[in-house]
Amino acid sequence: MPDILADSKIFQWAGIGFGENETLLLARSLKQLAISSGASNIRLWGKIHGTKRDYYIAEGSTDAGQTEEEKPAGFEARGTGVNKYVYWATNSPLEAWTQLPDLAPADLQAAREVKVLFSGDLNRKILTNPFFFKVEKNLLRAQIARISFSTTIVPKGIYKTLDENEKEIEDMPPPEGQPLLLPSTLAMSKVEMWVHHSQNILRCNRITHIDQGEGDETGEVMKKIEAGDPYEKRLKSIALDSKVKGGLPAWSVKYFGDADSFGTVKKPEERVNFGTAVAKSLQWPGAHTFYNNGRWLQIYVGDGLKYEQKTFYPVFPPVIREDPKEKPCYHEVIYFV
Helix, strand or coil: CCCHHHHHHHHHHHCCCCCHHHHHHHHHHHHHHHHHHCCEEEEEEEEECCCCCCEEEEEEECCCCCCCCCCCCCCCCCCCHHHCCEEEEECCCCCCCEECCCCCHHHHHHHHHCCCCCCCCCCCECCCCCCCCCEHHHHHHHHHHHHHHHHCEEECCCEEECCCCCCCEEECCCCCCCCCCCCCCCHHHCHHHEEECCCCCCCCCCCCCCCCHHHHCCCHHHHHHHHHCCCCCCCCEHHHCCCCCCCCCCEEEEEECCCCEEECCCCCCCEEECCEEEEEECCCCCEEEEEECCEEEEEEEECCCCCCCCCCCCCCCCCCCCCCCCCCCCCCCCCCC
């Protein structure tokens, strides 16, 4: 489990901080969560603001909490696709964590069609148009997936695509007899040095298309499906991302701290930089990725909403005024003199 107390000092370069007391409570709470749930790779995913109470979100891997009920069509099993990780939510580090439900394709589709601020109540009914047939914890889980798969980025040159399958990636092999040379912090202050790590969520609300099985021996059906709902290229540079509405770039990458390099006590010939490169998503405001001395980490602190310039709900027309009351009519009388 990452050291939140040490990471919080890096988060401060982007203006993110929970306070020393709150951070210490979070560290202890996450350790208790790892013990009670039996999950591995527990980390603080981030914080989502609510109108009444906020959510702290934890990410990890576990098989616990799965239901035996029949899964909907297109559902991706736990540990794969959009359900690769399990997420927990709590309003305070002093309160218990609640495991969020696994994600169904219908939940993702509904989340793409609505825009609602979270309240902090996981069981609140969502009243919106189009109607959301589940409660806030399902919408929260869907937004977490959308944010994660859109903003998980890594330094260029750390991974490579497989030769036999360009949809899969693996660690970049180091030169023979030498460790893999990681980029410097100054180099990571350029947009071109960051690439996407995760696959894109397809329009079918999955990571992969459903195998057509025996009904598609030639593979023609799958080719037509992929042509209509294509995969994005793996390890795509974030510089190629579409601009947000208004003409702004999708990402902002800046360098913070001292730009000079210094030698260490043990190895004076090695140069160490104590600054931090920060990549901020403008498509999903609140998503931050940090790079510091060969280590990168991510956190999200925001409203859980995608950037839009226009309001979600249409502006209603002016109130139609009532028809004026008709004045009484009289027969015209002609007098002759």
